Amino acid sequence: MESQTLSIGGMTCAACAARIEKTVQKLEGVRTAAVNLASEKLFVEYADTQTLSGIKNAVVKIGYEVLDKPKGTAVTIPIGGMTCAACSARVEKAIRKLDGIETATVNLATEKATVVYNPQSIRLSAIREAIEKAGYQALEISRDGAVDEDRLRKEKEIKTLRTKFIVAISFALPLLYIAMVPMIKWFTLPFPKALAPMNFPLIYALAELALVIPIIIAGSRFYTVGFKNLLHRSPNMDSLIAIGTTSAVIYSLYNLWQIAAGNFNAVESLYFETAGVIIALILLGKTLEAISKGRTSEAIKKLMGLAPKTAIIIETDPSGKTVEKEIPIDEVIPGDIIVVKPGAKIPVDGVVVEGQTAIDESMLTGESMPVDKKPGDSVYGATINANGLIRFRAEKVGSDTALAQIIRLVEDAQGSKAPIAQMADIVSGYFVPIVCAIALAAGAAWFAAASVNPAILPAGKSALEFSLTIFISVLVIACPCALGLATPTAIMVGTGKGAENGILIKGGEALETAHKITTIVFDKTGTITEGKPEVTDVITAASVEANYLLQIAASAEKGSEHPLGQAIVQGAQSKGLELFSAGSFKAIPGRGIEAVINGLAVLAGNRKLMDERNIPLGELEAESDRLAGEGKTPMYIALDGQNGASGMGAAGIVAVADVLKKSSKKAIETLHKMGIEVVMITGDNQKTAAAIARQVGIDRVLSEVLPQDKSAEVRKLQEQGAAGPAKRQRRFVAMVGDGINDAPALAQADIGIAIGSGTDVAMESADIVLMHSDLMDVPTAINLSKRTIRNIKQNLFWAFGYNTLGIPIAAGLLYLLGGPLLNPIFAAAAMSMSSVSVLTNALRLKRFKAMQGTGPGKTETLENTPIHCC
Numbered sequence: 001m002e003s004q005t006l007s008i009g010g011m012t013c014a015a016c017a018a019r020i021e022k023t024v025q026k027l028e029g030v031r032t033a034a035v036n037l038a039s040e041k042l043f044v045e046y047a048d049t050q051t052l053s054g055i056k057n058a059v060v061k062i063g064y065e066v067l068d069k070p071k072g073t074a075v076t077i078p079i080g081g082m083t084c085a086a087c088s089a090r091v092e093k094a095i096r097k098l099d100g101i102e103t104a105t106v107n108l109a110t111e112k113a114t115v116v117y118n119p120q121s122i123r124l125s126a127i128r129e130a131i132e133k134a135g136y137q138a139l140e141i142s143r144d145g146a147v148d149e150d151r152l153r154k155e156k157e158i159k160t161l162r163t164k165f166i167v168a169i170s171f172a173l174p175l176l177y178i179a180m181v182p183m184i185k186w187f188t189l190p191f192p193k194a195l196a197p198m199n200f201p202l203i204y205a206l207a208e209l210a211l212v213i214p215i216i217i218a219g220s221r222f223y224t225v226g227f228k229n230l231l232h233r234s235p236n237m238d239s240l241i242a243i244g245t246t247s248a249v250i251y252s253l254y255n256l257w258q259i260a261a262g263n264f265n266a267v268e269s270l271y272f273e274t275a276g277v278i279i280a281l282i283l284l285g286k287t288l289e290a291i292s293k294g295r296t297s298e299a300i301k302k303l304m305g306l307a308p309k310t311a312i313i314i315e316t317d318p319s320g321k322t323v324e325k326e327i328p329i330d331e332v333i334p335g336d337i338i339v340v341k342p343g344a345k346i347p348v349d350g351v352v353v354e355g356q357t358a359i360d361e362s363m364l365t366g367e368s369m370p371v372d373k374k375p376g377d378s379v380y381g382a383t384i385n386a387n388g389l390i391r392f393r394a395e396k397v398g399s400d401t402a403l404a405q406i407i408r409l410v411e412d413a414q415g416s417k418a419p420i421a422q423m424a425d426i427v428s429g430y431f432v433p434i435v436c437a438i439a440l441a442a443g444a445a446w447f448a449a450a451s452v453n454p455a456i457l458p459a460g461k462s463a464l465e466f467s468l469t470i471f472i473s474v475l476v477i478a479c480p481c482a483l484g485l486a487t488p489t490a491i492m493v494g495t496g497k498g499a500e501n502g503i504l505i506k507g508g509e510a511l512e513t514a515h516k517i518t519t520i521v522f523d524k525t526g527t528i529t530e531g532k533p534e535v536t537d538v539i540t541a542a543s544v545e546a547n548y549l550l551q552i553a554a555s556a557e558k559g560s561e562h563p564l565g566q567a568i569v570q571g572a573q574s575k576g577l578e579l580f581s582a583g584s585f586k587a588i589p590g591r592g593i594e595a596v597i598n599g600l601a602v603l604a605g606n607r608k609l610m611d612e613r614n615i616p617l618g619e620l621e622a623e624s625d626r627l628a629g630e631g632k633t634p635m636y637i638a639l640d641g642q643n644g645a646s647g648m649g650a651a652g653i654v655a656v657a658d659v660l661k662k663s664s665k666k667a668i669e670t671l672h673k674m675g676i677e678v679v680m681i682t683g684d685n686q687k688t689a690a691a692i693a694r695q696v697g698i699d700r701v702l703s704e705v706l707p708q709d710k711s712a713e714v715r716k717l718q719e720q721g722a723a724g725p726a727k728r729q730r731r732f733v734a735m736v737g738d739g740i741n742d743a744p745a746l747a748q749a750d751i752g753i754a755i756g757s758g759t760d761v762a763m764e765s766a767d768i769v770l771m772h773s774d775l776m777d778v779p780t781a782i783n784l785s786k787r788t789i790r791n792i793k794q795n796l797f798w799a800f801g802y803n804t805l806g807i808p809i810a811a812g813l814l815y816l817l818g819g820p821l822l823n824p825i826f827a828a829a830a831m832s833m834s835s836v837s838v839l840t841n842a843l844r845l846k847r848f849k850a851m852q853g854t855g856p857g858k859t860e861t862l863e864n865t866p867i868h869c870c
Contacts, residue, residue, distance in 0.1 A: 001031060001045055001046070001047055002045070002046060002047075002048075002052075003043070003044065003045045003046075004043075004044055004046075004052055004055075005041055005042070005043050005044075005412075006041065006042040006044065006055075006056070006059070006066050006067075007040060007041055007042075007066070007067040007153075008020065008035065008040050008041065008042050008059065008064055008065065008066060008067070009040070009064065009065030009066075009067050010063065010064040010065050010225065011035075011037060011040060011064060012225065012236060012237050012238050012286075012481070013037075013236050013237035013238075013432075013480040013481045013484055014037060014424070014431070014480040014481065014483045014484025014485075015229075015234070015235065015236035015237060015429070015431060015432045015480050015484075016037075016064070016229075016236050016237075017035040017036075017037045017484055018035075018429040018484075019062060019229075019234045019236070019429075020033075020035050020042060020059060020062070020064060021033050021034065021035050022429070023058055023059070023062050024042065024044055024055055024058060024059065027046075027050055027054065027055060027058055028050060029046050029047040029048070029050030030044060030045070030046045030047075030050055030055070031045040031046060031047065032044070032045045033045075036488045036492075037481075037484040037485055037488055038485055038488040038489045038492050039488065039492060042059070043412070062232060062234070063225070063228050063229060063232065067153065073116070073117060073118075073119050073330050074114070074115070074116050075114075075115050075116075075117070075124060075127075076112050076113070076114050076115075077112065077113045077114075077115060077127070077128070077131065077138055077139070078111060078112050078138075078139035079091060079106070079111055079112065079113055079131060079136050079137065079138060079139065080111070080136060080137035080139055081135065081136040081137050082106075082108060082111055082136060084108070085108060087108070087136070088106040088107070088108040089106075090134055090135075091106045091113060091131055091134055091136055092104055092105065092106040092113070094130045094131065094133070094134040095113060095115060095127060095130055095131065097130075098117075098122055098126060098127065098130055099121055099122060100117050100118040100119075100121025100122030101115065101116075101117050101122065101127075102116040102117060102118065103115070103116045104116075113131070115127060119330050119331045119333075123327060123331045124327065124328055124331055125325065125327060125331075154290065157290055158287065158290045158291055161283060161286050161287040161290055162287050164218040164219070164283050165218075165280065165283040165284050165286075165287050167214060167215075167217075167218040168214075168215045168218040168219060168276070168279055168280040168283050169280045169283075169284070171211045171212070171214045171215050171276065172211075172215055172273075172276045172277050172279070172280035174211060175208060175211040175212060175215070175272065175273045175276045175277070176273050176276070176277055178191070178192075178195055178204070178207060178208065178211075179208065179270070179272070179273035180273070182196070182197050182198075195207055197267045197268075198264075198267075201259050201264045201266075201267035202259050202260060204267060205252075205255070205256045205259050205267060205270055206256070208252075208270055208272040208273065209252075209253075209256060209272060211272070211276065212249065212272040212273075212275060212276045215275075215276040215279050215280060216245075216249070216275070216276075216279065218279065218283065219241075219245075219279035219282070219283060221238070222238045222241045222242050222245070222279065222282070223238075223242045223246070225238040226238035226239040226240070226241060226242030226243070227239070227242055230242070230243075235432040235433060235436060236432055236480070237432070237478075237479070237480050237481055239432060239436075240432060240435060240436070240475045240476065240478055241278070241279070241282055241475070241476065243436070243439075243475055244278065244439075244471070244472040244475035244476045244824070245274075245275040245278055245279060245472075245476075246275075247468060247471060247472055248271040248272070248274045248275040248278075248468070248472055248824070249271075249272065249275045251269070251271055251464075251465075251468055252269075252270045252271045252272045252275070255267070255269045255270055256270070268460060269462070269465055271468070271472075273825075274472065274823075274824050274825060277825045277828065278472075278476055278824060278825060278827075278828040281825070281828040281829050281831075281832050282828055282831070282832055284832055285831065285832025285833065285835060285836055286832075288832075288836045288839075289481070289485075289835050289836055289839060306345075306363060306382040306403060307329065307345075307347070307381055307382050307401075307403055308329060308344070308345040308346075308347050308382070309328065309329055310326050310327065310328055310329060310347070311326070311327060311328075311329050311332050311336075311338050311347035311348065312324050312325065312326050312327075312338065312339045312340070312341075313325055313327055313332065313336045313337060313338055313339070314336075314337040314338075314339060314391065324339055329347050329348065330398070332347060332348050332394050332397050333394065333397060334394050334395060334396070334397060335393065335394060336393070336394045337353065337391055337392070337393055337394075338350065338391065338392055338393075338394055339389070339390075339391050340357075340379075340385045340389070340390050340391075340392065341385070341389055342357075342385060342386070342387050342388065342389060343384070343385065343386075344384075344385050345381075345382055345383070345384055345385070346359065346379050346380060346381055346382065346383045346384070346385060346392075347381060347394075348381045348394050348395075348396060348397045348398075348401055349378070349379065349380050349381050349394075349395055349396035349397075349400070349401045349402055350378070350379055350392040350393050350394045350395045350396070351376065351377070351378055351379070351392055351393050351395055352373050352374060352375050352376065352377050352378075352379060352390050352391070352392045353375055353391050353392055353393050354375060354390065354391040355375075355388055355389055355390035355391055356372070356373065356374045356375075356388050356390070357372075357373050357385055357386065357387055357388030357389070357390045358370035358371065358372050358373065358386040358387055358388070359371055359373050359379060359383050359384065359385055359386060360383060360384040360385075360386050361380065361383045363382055363383060364380055364382075364383060364402065364771060370386040370387075373390065378395075379392055380401070380402045380403070381396075381401040381402065381403050381404075382403045406499070406504060406771075409504050409506060409769075410495060410496065410499045410504065412506070412507070418487055418491060418508030418509060418511060418512040418789075418792065419508075419509060419512055420487060420512055420789065420792055420793075420796070421486075421487035421488070421508070421792075424483045424484070424486055424487060424796060424799070427483060427800075431478070431480045431483065431803075432478075432480060435474065435475065435478040435807065436475070438474055438807060438811065439470075439471050439474035439475045439811075440471070442470050442471065442474055442810075442811035442812065443467040443468065443470050443471035443474075444467070446463075446466060446467045446470050446812055447463050447464065447466075447467035450463035450466055450467065451463050458821060466821075469821065469823075469824060470810070470811060470812050470821075472824040472827075473810035473811075473822050473823070473824045473827040474807060474810045474811050474827075476810075476824050476827045476828045476831055477806045477807060477809075477810040477822070477827035477828075477830055477831050478803060478806070478807055478810075478831070479799070479802060479803060479806075479831045479834045479835055481834070481835035481838075482795075482798065482799035482802060482803070482834045482835045482837075482838045483796075483799045483800070483803070485795075485799075485835055485838050485839060485842075486792060486795035486796045486798075486799045486838055487508070487792050487795070487796070489795070489838065489839055489842035489843075490788055490791045490792045490795060490842045490845065491508045491511060491788065491792075492842075493788075493842050493843060493845040493846060494511055494784060494785075494787070494788035494791070494845055494848075495511060497784065497845055497846060497848045498781065498784055501777070501780060501784075501850045502770065502771040502772040502774075502777060503768060503769075503770060503771070503777050503780060503781045503784065504768065504769040504770075504771060505767070505768050505781070505784075505785075506766070506767050506768065506769075507767070509767075510751060510767035510768060511784075511785050511788055511789075512785070512789055513732065513750055513751055513767075513785075514734070514751050514767075514768065514781060514782050514784075514785035514786075515782065515785040515786040515788075515789045516732040516750070517676060517732045517733070517734045517750070517751060517782055518675075518676060518677060518731050518732050518733075519676065519677045519678075519679060519717055519731050519732070519733045519734070520671060520676055520677070520678055520679070520733070520734045520735075520736060520778065521679045521680075521681050521702075521713075521714060521717065521733060521734070521735045521736065521745070521749070522678065522679070522680050522681070522698075522736045522737075522775075523680075523681055523682070523710075523735075523736065523737035523738065523742050523745075524658075524680055524681070524682035524684065524689070524692060525563055525658060525682070526563070526737075526738040526755065527736055527737055527738055527755055527775070528660065528661065528664045528680060528692065528696060528698075528775070529658035529659060529660055529661060529664075529692070530658060530659045530660070530661055531563055531658065531738070532563075532567075532658065532659065533563055533564055533567040533633070533656045533657060533658040534567055534570075534571065534656065534657060534658075534659075535550070535567055535568060535570075535571030535654060535655070535656055536632055536655050536656065536657045537627060537632065537653070537654075537655035538550050538652065538653070538654055538655075539620065539623045539627075539652050539653040539654075539655070540651065540652035541618070541619075541620065541649075541650060541651050541652050544651045544652055546652075547575065547577060549637055549651055549652045549654070550568070550571060550572050550575070550577060550654060551572055551577045551578070551579070551580075552580075552597055552600070552602055552637070552639065552651075553568050553572075553602070553604055553635075553637050553654050554568050554569045554571065554572030554573070554577065554579055555572075555579045555580040555581075555582060555595075555597045555602075556582060556585070556593060556594075556595035556597055556602040556604050557569050557593065557604060558579055558582060559582055559585040559587075559593075559595070560585075560587060560593055562587075563658075564633060564635060564656050565593065565604075567656045568604075568635070568654055568656065571654075580597050580598050581597075582595045582596060582597055583595075583596035583597070583598075583599065584596045588605065588609060589706065589707060589708070590608070590683055590706035590707060590708075591605045591606060591608055591609040591612070592604050592605015592606060592609045592635070592636075593605065600639060600640055601639070601640035601648065602637070602638070602639060602640075603615070603636075603637070603638040603639075603648055604635055604636070604637050604638075604654075605635065605636060606635065606636070606683075606685060606704075607624070607636070607685060608704070609636070610636050610638065610650065613638070613648060615636075615638050615648050615649065615650055616649075616650065617636065617650050618650065620636065620650050620652065620653055623653055624636070624653055625687060627653065627655045627688075628684075628685055628686075628687030628688040628691065629687050629691055630657075630691060631657060631688060631691035631692050631695060632655040632656065632657040632688060632691075633655065633656045633657065633658075633684055633685075633688050634653045634654075634655045634685075634688075635653065635654050635655070635656065636650060636652075636653055637650075637651050637652050637653065637654060638650050638651060639651040660692070660695060660696060661774075661775060663774050663775045663776045664696045664775050665695070665696045665697060666775075666776060667775035667776045667778055667779060668696050668697050668698060668775075669697060670776065670779040670851060671778065671779050671782075672697070672699075674779060674782065674783070676782070677699050677700065678697075678698050678699050678700075679698070679699065679700045679701070679702060679717065680692070680693050680698045680700070680701050680702065681702040681705050681710055681713060681745075682701075682702070682703055682704075682705065683703075683704060683705055683706065683707070684703055684704070685703060685704060686701070686703040686704060688703075689701045689703035689704075690703070708744075710735075710742065710744065710745035711744035711745045711747070711748040713745075714733055714735055714745050714748045714749050715748055717731055717733050718731050718732075718733050718748075718749075718750070719731075732750045732751075733749050733750055733751075734749055734750065734751040734752070734753055734778075734782075735748070735749035735751075735752050735753065736753040736754075736755070736775075736778060737752075737753075737754065737755070738754065738755035742754075742765075743765040744765075746765040746766050747765045751767050751768060752765055752766040752767050752768070753766055753767070753768045753769075753770060753778060753781065754766035754768070754769050754770070755770055755773050768781055776850075776851060777850070779851050780850045780851040783851055784848060787845060787848055788845060791841060791842060791844065791845055794841055795838045795841055795842060798834070798837060798838060798841070799834070799838060802830075802834045806827075806830060806831075806834075809822050810822050810827050
């Protein structure tokens with residue numbers, strides 16, 4: 001199964017998005033297809049039986065564009081020294097001869113070469129050298145591949161729409177003026193006598209026609225796309241505009257012919273200004289919509305802007321001398337040795353090979369303190385080298401870097417759909433045909449009624465004119481755009497805002513589910529605590545020396561990967577104790593370890609392990625209870641032949657304690673204020689776990705849980721039903737963890753939240769990743785979900801409400817009840833503003849602030865109400 005994201009051109013409303021989805025999903029081998037109208041992207045998963053080209057062809061066949069990115073890297077190289085066509089031909093030939101060049105064109109007029117090349121096969125410096133060898137100057141290079149292609153495309157779209165709107169409004173205003181002024185009787189406005197409709201009706205009508213033609217040309221896309229989709233039996237918003245304005249223009253042309261034939265009264269039945277002003281207003285709405293859409297993806301642009309544009313690599317020149325060379329970041333390949341000077345950004349991910357420094361990794365981890373780096377340590381692209389000069393070997397470049405993966409994660413999330421959007425998607429698929437049917441039915445009904453009873457008509461209007469006004473108003477006021485934009489824009493802004501705060505939400509479904517959470521389960525080690533335990537106490541049985549016990553325990557634990565075992569090893573090393581080699585080693589999951597050290601059998605583990613091996617604990621049991629009551633984790637050490645026993649005997653206890661994270665207590669207090677129950681799950685004994693829980697204010701403790709049983713405990717919580725003020729039939733449970741053993745529980749939970757400092761496996765299993773490893777980001781993520789879902793509901797309410805109210809009014813409901821008749825011009829203005837209002841409301845999420853604690857000097861930003869699901 002493969003997945004791809006395609007940029008789609010030519011979509012104008014939700015009906016377009018629904019049609020593309022429907023077409024692609026029908027293709028054999030396609031598993032899922034989702035179109036995001038706001039980002040103009042198609043996300044598709046397909047099996048080997050389908051090809052990407054087949055999917056692209058299907059999209060193009062129904063009238064849309066697939067905007068392919070160039071396969072290679074595109075650069076524009078200014079060239080000096082060219083004087084004629086022979087020069088440009090020579091440069092072009094010199095570039096094309098090089099391996100790895102896909103295309104090369106030289107423009108003599110602009111004195112620039114446009115080259116598309118494969119950076120894995122050839123470096124940009126080699127292209128410059130080829131130009132220099134041909135006898136010309138390769139000037140400073142502009143790299144198109146280094147800029148945001150979507151941004152350039154959207155900027156071009158906005159510029160085009162703005163130009164079309166300016167053209168349209170420049171002709172629409174005088175058109176509206178000459179159409180309206182003769183109708184105003186209560187005061188006089190300046191008006192050319194040569195255009196007086198009663199005196200020169202043909203000249204007046206021709207003037208209106210001359211003014212409307214440039215407007216129709218400016219809005220020509222509505223007609224080409226609208227009628228094309230109509231012929232394909234899948235009308236969209238453009239179809240509504242095209243039908244409505246074409247009807248007005250054709251009726252006006254008929255009356256123009258009547259005037260030319262001598263029926264001068266037909267001058268009162270011209271509707272050129274209706275068509276012209278509608279097109280101008282729709283173009284205004286489309287321009288504002290395009291600008292707003294561009295702002296929804298600012299989070300991605302900020303992330304892209306973090307990466308440096310160049311890197312300094314070490315190369316060997318022809319004479320064998322090692323030199324430093326600055327190259328574009330696109331040309332860095334795995335294995336390159338890169339030099340990073342103090343204050344510079346790390347260009348790509350890699351491993352330090354020379355030098356020592358401290359690196360500011362706050363953009364990834366949120367930690368303000370720089371992290372010390374030495375040879376062998378990993379470094380990540382876009383982090384900042386604080387002080388020393390280092391050389392590192394590039395390991396991951398381009399789309400494989402940590403930053404690129406974060407960007408891809410955010411892009412995928414922004415393109416995903418939330419379950420709440422399903423109703424809007426269903427409605428959008430049938431919306432336009434239904435509106436067309438309503439418009440025809442309303443127009444026909446009013447025409448029939450007016451033909452039977454002309455008294456119902458407004459003064460000066462015929463039955464045909466009146467019914468045409470109704471027909472056009474219904475077509476123009478309907479807005480499928482608002483429905484299509486209601487959900488994706490809010491999700492784009494919400495997930496983008498999360499990314500800005502170090503909260504990576506993997507999709508719309510996760511964003512929606514998070515606001516329903518009633519219970520949050522925290523793993524203890526590495527989540528509530530720092531995950532860096534230290535030895536605090538060594539309690540020994542009679543005749544056993546403390547350092548000896550620690551030495552034997554550490555030697556046994558040397559092969560263990562468990563944080564407690566590593567803490568014991570570090571504790572022994574800090575005292576300068578020599579560690580022995582283990583003759584054998586076996587980890588006992590959820591219990592401890594057994595090993596043989598210098599021929600001596602050693603057991604190290606918890607109470608369960610001692611009980612299973614029938615090892616009496618004697619006075620050590622009371623010491624263990626005391627240590628556990630202090631929040632420490634006691635680990636029993638049993639040795640072969642201890643206390644004269646023929647088998648294993650208890651030799652002592654090594655107690656280990658982990659430090660609580662600074663944000664743990666504050667985060668749990670905040671969650672309680674939000675009406676959420678907090679549970680801690682741990683393999684520790686009940687007393688140790690309870691002591692930790694008391695310190696941070698946790699409601700409930702699940703202790704002595706084996707790693708493989710964590711997911712089962714989460715499932716039990718889900719089946720128990722909600723507790724506290726937000727009672728439900730079923731609990732919605734979130735799991736917060738960081739280790740490999742947390743992955744099944746993260747997958748089982750309704751929302752899995754992984755700590756960014758944790759393992760790749762945990763982050764892969766999670767729905768939300770907290771890059772900053774700060775537990776205050778947990779309530780922030782839930783609050784962001786709550787705010788985003790509320791925003792989506794507001795958008796959907798407005799979109800459905802606008803169409804539900806607007807269409808009946810346009811169909812003449814108010815007029816039927818004695819009120820005014822809606823003018824098509826006002827209908828067009830309302831339609832334009834409806835989609836803009838939805839986008840503007842979604843953009844309010846950009847003001848979202850990460851939640852802060854309530855300690856001294858902190859502000860309180862949470863909403864002190866329990867979270868309820870609608």
